[in-house]
Amino acid sequence: MVGPLEHSLNILAFGQASLFCGGGRFEISTSLPITVLQLRHLIQLRFPMMPANYMVAIQLEYASNERIIDSPHLEIAIIPPVSGG
Amino acid sequence: MNYPDLPFIHLSHEPLDLAALEYAVRLRSKGAHVFFSGTPRDKKDLEAVSALIFEAYEPMALAELQKIHARAIEVFRLEVAYVHHRLGNCGIHEHAVLVGVGAPHRRHAFEACMWIMDELKSRVPIWKKEVLANGSFYVTPHP
Numbered sequence: 001m002v003g004p005l006e007h008s009l010n011i012l013a014f015g016q017a018s019l020f021c022g023g024g025r026f027e028i029s030t031s032l033p034i035t036v037l038q039l040r041h042l043i044q045l046r047f048p049m050m051p052a053n054y055m056v057a058i059q060l061e062y063a064s065n066e067r068i069i070d071s072p073h074l075e076i077a078i079i080p081p082v083s084g085g
Numbered sequence: 086m087n088y089p090d091l092p093f094i095h096l097s098h099e100p101l102d103l104a105a106l107e108y109a110v111r112l113r114s115k116g117a118h119v120f121f122s123g124t125p126r127d128k129k130d131l132e133a134v135s136a137l138i139f140e141a142y143e144p145m146a147l148a149e150l151q152k153i154h155a156r157a158i159e160v161f162r163l164e165v166a167y168v169h170h171r172l173g174n175c176g177i178h179e180h181a182v183l184v185g186v187g188a189p190h191r192r193h194a195f196e197a198c199m200w201i202m203d204e205l206k207s208r209v210p211i212w213k214k215e216v217l218a219n220g221s222f223y224v225t226p227h228p
Contacts, residue, residue: 015212016223060145083226084211085182
């Protein structure tokens, strides 16, 4: 249930991270704005078994922990350690 | 696909074509050409690996590869560079990744090829699973 001041962030999850959240996509309800670090805390509360060694990408670019998330329409993704090549 | 029209950056669900890439580099560059092909290892410890399965966050993987490509062209003064990566099911005898670069002199070509692969393996959002007898499992990354 999303409260009146809360927004639903759609999060994409890839690779190993997708195994800990029931697939490649989930939602996090939160007030905005929040930082990436705050989002990471919310994800840890929701999926405590998910390893924290992932990066967060916003709008197809890696984002620092200080990056502000101020819109529910941003494309946000969890990027666990990559293994291409 | 016509060789001259080969895309510089490509994520492919079909087998990669080293001959096409080599020809395209040769058409566009004179001097030194260096190519890298990565293929699946057929063993994980003592277990047989029958294939790899590649997954990607495709729009971001393409964006990251474009950045790597542009930087390599600039820093190593390349005349041309191609980076092609396989997605989906990759048989044990198929190419998983191809890099081809052309520069006037060999040192820049060798260094660029190595640098492109190092960057690709460290930041491009692509993941692989090894297919073993008892299922498929994500590979723990290593440099």
